[in-house]
Amino acid sequence: MIKTLKNLFIKNPIGLLSGAILLVYTLVAIFAPLIAPPTPYRSPYEIPRDGFAIAPKPPSAEHWFGTTEGQFDIFHGVVWGTRTAFKIAAVVVSCGFVLGILIGGISGFYGGVIDEITMRITDIFLSFPFLLAAMVLATVLGKGLGSMIIALVVFRWMTYARLVRAEVLRLKQITFVEAAHAIGAPNWRVLVRHILPNCVYPAMIQASMDIGRVVMSASALSFLGLGVEAGYADWGQLISLARNWIIGGAQGAFQYWYTVIFPGGILFLFVLSWNILGDALRDVFDPRMRGVH
16 A cells, blocks of 8 residues: 555655645644744644734734734734644544445445435435535534534535445345355444445545545635634635735735635645645545556
């Protein structure tokens, strides 16, 4: 596996670059307390303010990325927003991954009425536009990181369930599964020991590509005022605070460029890198794709 990954990145320099970028994001998240020390006796996710003036201030020695509307420090918000992004992605994708594997595995393995019921429920959830459904649920639950995560998890498991179900239906017909049944292995052991482990790789590829989408959706909720509380370190909220200054001011269209470029660029690179890495992982784990390059 290590050799396969090594060969892949040698042949795919863009995949290597995306991995390097994500490593930088990871280091920023780990060393956030050193890069942007939090204010004493306050939550590190609470963005420091330099007054309450409406107009943003440009980058300076005190505020490296400038300040937003309301004088929130952009640099602190971007750095600690990296932790927020990883936190949201880890919880939402992990929960969707586990739920999808369980639901899809049971549905595909047992079939019949169980399969029919679970797949119809899945179809109902899939019929809702993802972001719109998450917006409605987030509104009902109220503002906060926990409410936003719950809203995203509820509508994020269906793709995994369908993917795993299709893999289970295929694997059920393979010889080693039939042999396990023939020697008297119980159904739960056949499912857990022989089938589900072979369904993990396609779900992992989907998960790697979903990380960027989840963070983008969370940022959209925050941008619309349905995500985290005001002043919480989140890229979407930083962009929301820039909405009134995008067109610039009296000195020109790009007078307040820093309010959009820094949080928007960080979000763009994060999502793009995960999408590229997901494509690279698909090339590794999907034999049908290995001969494409």
